[in-house]
Every structure is written in C-alpha cells, then in structure tokens.
Amino acid sequence: MNNKSKLDNILVPVFSVILGLLLGALIMLVFGYNPVAGYQAMVQGAFGSSFYIGETLRQATPLIFTALGFSVAYTAGFFNIGVAGQALLGWLFSVWFALSFPEIPGIILLFISLIVGALAGALWAGIAGFLRAYFNTSEVIVTIMLNYTALYTANYLIRNVLSESSDTTARIPEGASLRWAWLSDLTSNSTLHGGIFLALIMAVVVWIFMKKTTAGFEIRAVGLNPFASKYAGMSTKRNIIISMLISGSLAGLGGAMEGMGTFQNIFVQGGIPSIGFDGIAVALLGLGNPVGILFSALLFGALKIGGNSMPLVADVPTEVVDIVIASIIFFVGANYLIRMVVDKRAKLNKGGVK
Amino acid sequence: MSETNFVIEMKGITKEFGTFKANDNINLQLKKGEIHALLGENGAGKSTLMNILSGLLEPTSGKILIDGKEVTINSPGMANKLGIGMVHQHFMLVKKFTVTENIILGSEPNKAGVLDQKTAQQSIKELSEKYGLLVNPASKIESISVGMEQRVEILKTLYRGAEILIFDEPTAVLTPQEINELMQIMKALTNEGKSIILITHKLDEIKEVADRCTVIRRGKSIDTVNVSTTSQQELADMMVGRSVSFKTEKKEAYPKEVVLSVENIVVKEGRGLEAVKSLSLEVRAGEILGIAGIDGNGQSELIQAITGLTKTESGKIKLNGKEIQNNTPRNITENGLGHIPEDRHKYGLILPMSLEENIAIQTYYKKPLSNKGFLNPKEIKEYAKKLIEEFDVRTQSETVPASALSGGNQQKAIIAREIDRNPSLLIAAQPTRGLDVGAIEYIHKRLIEQRDNGKAVLLMSFELDEILNVSDRIAVMYEGNIVAIVEPKETTQQELGLLMAGSSLEKARAAVEKELGKEPTHVE
Numbered sequence: 001m002n003n004k005s006k007l008d009n010i011l012v013p014v015f016s017v018i019l020g021l022l023l024g025a026l027i028m029l030v031f032g033y034n035p036v037a038g039y040q041a042m043v044q045g046a047f048g049s050s051f052y053i054g055e056t057l058r059q060a061t062p063l064i065f066t067a068l069g070f071s072v073a074y075t076a077g078f079f080n081i082g083v084a085g086q087a088l089l090g091w092l093f094s095v096w097f098a099l100s101f102p103e104i105p106g107i108i109l110l111f112i113s114l115i116v117g118a119l120a121g122a123l124w125a126g127i128a129g130f131l132r133a134y135f136n137t138s139e140v141i142v143t144i145m146l147n148y149t150a151l152y153t154a155n156y157l158i159r160n161v162l163s164e165s166s167d168t169t170a171r172i173p174e175g176a177s178l179r180w181a182w183l184s185d186l187t188s189n190s191t192l193h194g195g196i197f198l199a200l201i202m203a204v205v206v207w208i209f210m211k212k213t214t215a216g217f218e219i220r221a222v223g224l225n226p227f228a229s230k231y232a233g234m235s236t237k238r239n240i241i242i243s244m245l246i247s248g249s250l251a252g253l254g255g256a257m258e259g260m261g262t263f264q265n266i267f268v269q270g271g272i273p274s275i276g277f278d279g280i281a282v283a284l285l286g287l288g289n290p291v292g293i294l295f296s297a298l299l300f301g302a303l304k305i306g307g308n309s310m311p312l313v314a315d316v317p318t319e320v321v322d323i324v325i326a327s328i329i330f331f332v333g334a335n336y337l338i339r340m341v342v343d344k345r346a347k348l349n350k351g352g353v354k
Numbered sequence: 355m356s357e358t359n360f361v362i363e364m365k366g367i368t369k370e371f372g373t374f375k376a377n378d379n380i381n382l383q384l385k386k387g388e389i390h391a392l393l394g395e396n397g398a399g400k401s402t403l404m405n406i407l408s409g410l411l412e413p414t415s416g417k418i419l420i421d422g423k424e425v426t427i428n429s430p431g432m433a434n435k436l437g438i439g440m441v442h443q444h445f446m447l448v449k450k451f452t453v454t455e456n457i458i459l460g461s462e463p464n465k466a467g468v469l470d471q472k473t474a475q476q477s478i479k480e481l482s483e484k485y486g487l488l489v490n491p492a493s494k495i496e497s498i499s500v501g502m503e504q505r506v507e508i509l510k511t512l513y514r515g516a517e518i519l520i521f522d523e524p525t526a527v528l529t530p531q532e533i534n535e536l537m538q539i540m541k542a543l544t545n546e547g548k549s550i551i552l553i554t555h556k557l558d559e560i561k562e563v564a565d566r567c568t569v570i571r572r573g574k575s576i577d578t579v580n581v582s583t584t585s586q587q588e589l590a591d592m593m594v595g596r597s598v599s600f601k602t603e604k605k606e607a608y609p610k611e612v613v614l615s616v617e618n619i620v621v622k623e624g625r626g627l628e629a630v631k632s633l634s635l636e637v638r639a640g641e642i643l644g645i646a647g648i649d650g651n652g653q654s655e656l657i658q659a660i661t662g663l664t665k666t667e668s669g670k671i672k673l674n675g676k677e678i679q680n681n682t683p684r685n686i687t688e689n690g691l692g693h694i695p696e697d698r699h700k701y702g703l704i705l706p707m708s709l710e711e712n713i714a715i716q717t718y719y720k721k722p723l724s725n726k727g728f729l730n731p732k733e734i735k736e737y738a739k740k741l742i743e744e745f746d747v748r749t750q751s752e753t754v755p756a757s758a759l760s761g762g763n764q765q766k767a768i769i770a771r772e773i774d775r776n777p778s779l780l781i782a783a784q785p786t787r788g789l790d791v792g793a794i795e796y797i798h799k800r801l802i803e804q805r806d807n808g809k810a811v812l813l814m815s816f817e818l819d820e821i822l823n824v825s826d827r828i829a830v831m832y833e834g835n836i837v838a839i840v841e842p843k844e845t846t847q848q849e850l851g852l853l854m855a856g857s858s859l860e861k862a863r864a865a866v867e868k869e870l871g872k873e874p875t876h877v878e
Contacts, residue, residue, distance in 0.1 A: 212728055212729055212731075213727050213728055213729060214718055214719050214724045214727050214728070214729060215727060217711070217718055217729060220707070221704055221707065221711075221715065224704045224705075224706050224707060225700070225703075225704040225705070227700045227701050228700065228701050228702065228703060228704045228715070229704070230663065230683060231661075231663060231683060231693070231695055231701040231702070232683070232684075232715040232716050233682065233683045233684025233685075233687050233716065234684075235682070
C-alpha cells in the first residue's frame with residue numbers, strides 16, 4: 001500500500017503537467033496555431049543547445065530557493081505567500097551590501113552578501129511568524145501585505161539611496177559575482193551562474209534537515225498535528241518562528257541569486273517579483289519534496305525560456321505563449337483536484353478497512 | 355427454510371485487499387423486523403462488510419439477496435434505492451443548517467424549482483412522531499446535542515425511505531440517558547416493521563435490544579446466535595476467541611508516599627468560565643485514583659492543567675514534591691509524568707506519521723534516539739520494534755502510518771510509549787473509549803501493573819464499570835469540584851450516579867438505602 005501511494009505521489013504531478021500541455025495545445029489550435037510546432041519550438045528553445053540549457057537552469061535557480069523556502073513553512077502548516085517579498089528584500093540587501101563594501105576580497109564579499117540576503121528574507125518572514133505565534137494573526141494576510149511593503153520599500157531605496165534617482169543600481173563588484181567564466185564558456189555564453197550549485201546543495205541540506213534532524217522532525221510534527229505535538233512537549237510557538245525564519249532565509253537567498261548572479265544589480269520593480277509566486281507553484285507541484293522541487297523548478301525554467309522561442313520559431317504570439325504557460329500552471333494548481341480523483345479511485349480499490 | 359423470510363441475505367461474502375482477506379466467506383441473514391447485532395473486535399471486518407452492503411465497496415466474491423432477489427449494490431445511491439440506510443458513527447451534518455435543511459439535503463422537495471419547506475417540515479414531523487424521534491425541525495445543528503444530531507441522522511435515512519437501517523457504533527458518543535432513549539427509538543423502529551443491523555462491541559447493549567447476533571472474528575463469521583439464550587460471557591469469548599475476564603483481578607493496594615498533590619487549583623475553560631473550582635486531590639504511589647463524573651464537569655480541564663496543556667489560574671500542583679503548575683508539557687513529562695490522553699487522535703498520535711515516529715515522539719530528542727540534533731533512524735526503529743513486541747501492538751510493520759492501526763492497537767502504542775518511560779505518575783484519561791473487551795482487559799491489566807510496580811495512577815473515565823473495577827479510591831467530580839471520595843467496595847453504581855448528579859454523600863447514601871430498603875452495602 002505504501003509503494004502505491006508513493007506511485008500516486010509521482011503520478012499526480014505528471015498528470016497535472018500532461019493535462020496542462022493538452023489544454024495549451026487546445027488553446028493554440030483554437031487560435032489557429034500548430035501546437036506540435038509550438039511545443040517543438042518550446043522544447044528546442046529550452047533544451048536544444050548548451051546555451052538554452054544554461055538559460056533554463058539559470059531560470060530554475062531562484063525558483064529552487066523560493067520553492068524550498070515555501071515548502072519548509074508549508075510543512076509546518078503555514079502558507080507563506082510572502083516568499084516574493086522576502087526574495088525581493090534578499091535581492092536588495094545582498095546587492096546593497098556588495099555595493100557598500102567593494103574593498104572586501106571577492107569570494108568573501110560574495111559569501112557575506114548572500115548571508116545578508118538570507119538574513120533580510122528571514123527577518124521579513126520572521127515578522128509574520130512572530131505575529132502568528134504570539135497574536136495568532138493569519139500569516140497569509142500578513143505576508144501578502146508585507147509583499148507590498150517590501151516592493152515599495154525596495155523601489156524607494158533603489159531610487160533614493162542606492163542610486164541618484166535612477167531606476168537601476170550600479171553593478172556589483174566583479175569578485176562578488178556568481179557568474180563564473182567557465183560556466184558561461186561551457187554554455188555558449190549563457191547567463192548560467194554558480195547559484196545552481198548552491199541551489200542543489202540547499203536542496204540536499206533542506207532534505208537532511210527536514211528528514212534527519214530533531215528540529216525537522218518537530219516542524220513536520222507540528223505541521224501534521226499541532227495538538228499532539230504540544231502534548232508531546234514541542235513548542236508550537238518556537239516551531240512557527242523557526243520554520244518561518246528558515247523559509248524566509250531560503251527565499252532571501254533566492255532573491256540574492258538574481259542580484260549576485262542573473263542581473264548583478266537591482267532595478268526598480270514594476271510589481272512583486274514572479275520568482276515568489278512561481279516558487280510557490282514549483283513547491284506545490286513538487287509536493288514539498290526537495291527532489292520534486294528540483295524537477296518542477298526545471299520544468300518552470302523550461303516553460304519560461306522555451307516559451308521565448310515560440311514566437312520566433314513557430315509564430316505563436318507571446319500572448320498565446322503566456323496563456324499556454326498559464327494553463328499548465330493552472331493544472332499544477334488544480335493538482336488538488338487531480339489528487340482527489342486519484343484518491344477516490346484508490347479508496348474504491350482499497351476500501352475502508354482499518 | 356424459505357429464503358423470503360429474510361430481508362437481507364449476504365452469502366459467502368469475501369473481500370480481499372491484495373493478499374489480505376478483510377472478509378472471508380461471511381454469511382449474514384437479517385429477518386424482517388429484527389434488531390440484528392454485528393459483534394466483533396476492532397478490525398474484525400464489520401465495517402468492510404457494512405461498506406459492501408451500503409455500496410461503498412464491491413465484494414471480491416459472494417452474493418447479496420434482498421427480499422430473496424439477488425442484487426448488485428455498486429453505489430451508495432443504489433443502496434439507497436434498495437432501502438438501505440446507514441447511520442454513521444461520525445455524523446455527516448451541516449452545522450450551520452437547520453434540522454429540516456439537513457434532512458432534505460440532496461432530495462429537496464420543490465415546486466417548480468423553489469424549495470418547498472412546508473412539505474418538508476410536514477413529512478419530517480410525521481416521521482418524527484411516528485418513531486418517537488423528537489427533534490425541533492427549525493433548530494440549527496450547531497445548537498442541538500449530540501443525541502439530537504443522531505436523531506437527525508436517523509430521520510435522514512427514514513426520509514429517504516430506508517427499510518433497513520445500519521447503525522455504526524451508535525452509542526459511542528452518547529450519555530447513558532441518551533443511550534436509553536436510542537434503545538427505545540430502535541425498538542419503535544422495528545415495531546413499525548423496519549429491520550436494523552447494529553454494529554457494536556458493547557455487550558450490554560446487545561443484551562438489551564438485539565434479537566440475534568452474528569459474531570465476526572478476523573474476517574470470518576463465527577456464529578449467529580439468539581441473544582436471549584446466550585450470556586455476555588459467551589458472546590465475549592466468541593468475539594475474542596478465548597476466555598475473557600470481565601472482573602479485573604487485582605491485589606490489595608498498598609499506597610505509599612504522595613506523588614501528585616493538587617491544591618486549590620482553578621482552571622478556566624475556553625470561554626473563560628471556571629471549569630475547575632478550587633479543587634484539591636492527592637494520588638499516592640501504589641494506588642489508582644479514579645475520577646468519575648458526567649462529561650463536562652471539569653475532568654478534562656483538570657487533566658489538561660496537570661499535564662501542562664492548559665493554564666492554571668491559581669493553586670499549586672506538585673509532582674514528586676516539585677511545583678509544576680503552568681510548566682511546559684515537556685518539563686512536566688521529564689518530572690515523571692506519563693499521559694494517555696483523552697482524545698488519542700487529536701492529542702495522542704500524529705496519524706499521518708509512521709508508527710515508529712509516533713512511538714518516538716516523547717523521547718526523540720534524547721539519546722540514543724538522536725544525537726546532537728540528528729535523529730538516529732536505526733535506534734528509533736529498534737525502539738519501536740521492541741515496544742511493538744513487548745506491548746503486543748498488532749501492525750503490519752512499524753513503518754505504516756498510525757492511522758492504519760485499529761483503535762485498540764493505537765491505544766496500545768500510546769500506552770507502550772508512556773509506560774516505557776517509567777513515569778512515577780500515569781494519567782489515563784478515558785483510556786478504553788471505543789475499544790472492545792479484549793483491548794479493555796489488556797489496558798486495565800497494564801494500569802494495575804503500574805500500580806503494583808509502585809507507580810501512582812490517575813484514571814479519568816465516564817464508564818462507571820471501569821471506575822469501579824480498576825480504581826482503589828474514587829473521586830467524584832461535579833461542576834468543577836470533587837463532591838466525594840469513596841472506596842469502590844463501599845459504593846454502588848446508584849450511589850455514584852447520584853453523586854455525579856451533584857448530591858452530597860449523605861444524601862446519596864440515604865437515597866440508595868431507602869430504595870434498597872436495607873442496610874448500607876458496606877456493612878460486612
């Protein structure tokens with residue numbers, strides 16, 4: 001029975017993706033475009049050459065962090081909608097630190113900048129955790145609001161403190177950059193940066209933390225049954241705050257990937273950065289499992305990067321590409337529905353024997 | 355014997371889940387107008403069988419005949435059409451809806467699409483008068499008692515035209531008075547020609563209402579007997595498959611030093627009212643103190659305060675001489691408390707987690723189960739295996755989720771976990787709720803064994819039998835206070851009943867004497 005539920009765990013996300021792709025194909029057909037050509041262009045554009053693979057991996061990098069962050073809080077029973085805001089502040093403060101201390105030697109500067117980014121995200125998430133633990137405030141509402149606070153605070157600081165009323169900051173010092181020459185060389189000058197390795201390492205670390213440590217055990221226990229956890233002597237308050245701090249620091253690191261890797265600076269944002277919400281979708285599709293998250297982040301990276309090729313190669317307009325991507329994400333979100341169908345089928349087969 | 359005598363015949367029903375046979379060639383025959391008890395331990399296959407009858411499961415093999423005709427029941431809707439209605443153990447009602455709305459839900463009478471409340475109310479009124487199911491059709495579910503909710507469930511099945519009613523453990527959630535009323539209702543239903551299958555493992559209920567009883571053990575139907583000619587002992591032995599003892603055997607208690615002392619504590623419940631009012635009690639090493647009382651008289655709050663799950667407003671709680679009021683649960687646990695909580699699904703276990711993790715949940719942070727913050731899965735597995743073996747927890751393996759175990763085995767796992775830590779005080783709140791006689795016997799033995807090992811045991815229960823059988827002293831709680839402390843030898847069920855209803859000890863004794871018209875029972 002155990003093996004079967006494991007199989008279901010893989011089947012559900014795969015099903016969601018397939019259904020999403022089918023709906024995407026249908027939409028392309030309705031608008032009069034060739035879905036086969038469209039998807040071909042997408043796959044080519046995501047994995048067709050070392051350059052595209054590099055871009056896809058780069059796109060997936062911050063998503064791995066934000067998804068890991070979301071999943072830690074989710075395991076403890078909290079819906080951290082605020083990963084976007086936490087990521088933005090992580091991005092902002094890592095860049096700020098790197099710009100402020102250019103005299104620190106490269107690798108150390110990079111290292112400290114990343115830590116500063118993680119701390120910024122952790123503090124931002126910690127506010128929601130603290131309010132939840134001590135005042136039972138809904139973390140969903142608090143983190144949604146903190147997203148906006150983060151957005152406008154960041155934009156204000158970029159315009160007025162980090163630059164002289166410009167929309168962009170200066171580039172971070174060369175030494176602090178995660179863009180390593182050998183990675184660009186390997187991928188025909190793609191923007192792939194060293195963050196991908198850090199992402200893989202963090203996936204392993206989070207997995208070990210959640211599965212192998214007493215602290216991770218407590219977080220899982222509190223998430224599954226706070227009453228029994230309290231009875232067993234665990235502090236729900238402490239676990240709420242710890243899980244939110246970890247969640248926020250991972251989100252902050254995800255943001256720092258944009259600053260230290262992809263863009264090398266920070267610029268005024270038109271809206272809440274998409275790596276936050278995409279990260280939530282990645283975590284949900286990956287079922288909160290670090291391995292699942294790696295795969296689903298790769299999928300999201302491929303959709304975004306591969307989607308760029310669709311207008312050029314298959315003449316599918318950008319808008320339709322976005323609808324196709326959105327419909328795939330829709331089915332990822334509707335994964336609950338698919339799970340219900342799978343569970344119902346399983347229940348009918350297994351029955352209610354206890 | 356002509357087949358048409360039976361409204362339902364289940365012949366050779368077998369249901370396999372993989373290699374596991376939940377039902378193995380079971381036969382069940384229900385006569386028209388009878389109450390037929392289905393008796394079996396938890397996990398014996400009663401639910402599977404009834405799920406087959408109500409269309410939730412399809413049998414691997416076997417036949418079902420209704421009024422002599424073979425039928426295939428492949429959906430709950432089909433069962434409905436055939437006149438089979440199920441009164442579930444966990445009520446499936448919409449809290450915010452009225453009684454009427456709940457009853458008609460799914461088959462609402464309407465006039466051109468507009469809900470016809472009048473017709474609905476009328477037919478519900480007729481039904482409730484016919485069967486003595488008194489409810490107020492306009493009340494909201496959230497404002498009525500559990501017993502009332504059950505009546506609504508029964509009305510729901512009758513409203514849908516059920517001729518055959520299946521009651522799944524209907525008394526588990528009811529007070530003694532409500533149980534009596536339910537028994538009357540069931541009799542009224544059969545008098546009107548309905549047939550009833552009663553799933554239960556409570557023998558006295560079977561003796562009281564059932565005409566015949568089919569016993570199921572490990573998926574097989576053992577026998578169908580006439581209840582009037584079969585003793586409770588025989589039924590119990592058939593169900594468990596060996597001879598069980600009802601009277602818990604125990605030696606004289608030798609109480610020693612005070613382990614737990616509670617001094618004038620006040621505890622408030624959720625709404626801010628005082629649930630425990632300046633209560634004091636002592637439990638000594640080597641004795642079992644039973645707390646009797648009707649549900650809702652502050653017992654749960656008292657235990658939550660002692661175990662650190664709720665705040666104590668004032669007063670002192672001392673465990674092994676140390677003040678522990680308002681300490682954290684972990685602190686109190688480490689001071690020597692073992693706690694079998696009242697609600698094992700909410701507090702006792704994390705159901706989706708594996709059995710081994712649940713067994714480790716009180717000690718995971720200590721060596722050898724973990725080291726420097728890292729869990730030691732091998733040690734956890736070893737430890738779980740050891741306890742499963744020692745305490746006879748029946749499970750496929752230690753890695754299945756706790757939810758996969760039967761109620762009795764879940765409770766055994768909790769007891770194993772709590773006793774193995776060797777606590778000087780063991781608190782057992784409703785430790786046998788919903789369990790069958792085999793498991794109850796086991797749990798009582800373990801509690802007495804703790805006492806004999808020189809531990810203090812505090813037993814809270816709503817079951818008077820349990821209190822009288824197991825305790826060495828009985829404290830009766832009424833409205834947040836202890837109204838009397840009596841010894842089991844000197845008291846009776848009637849006397850306890852009166853004390854639980856709030857009368858003083860003298861008055862209760864006088865009333866009991868008057869009724870019996872003889873000398874008090876404690877004179878030897």
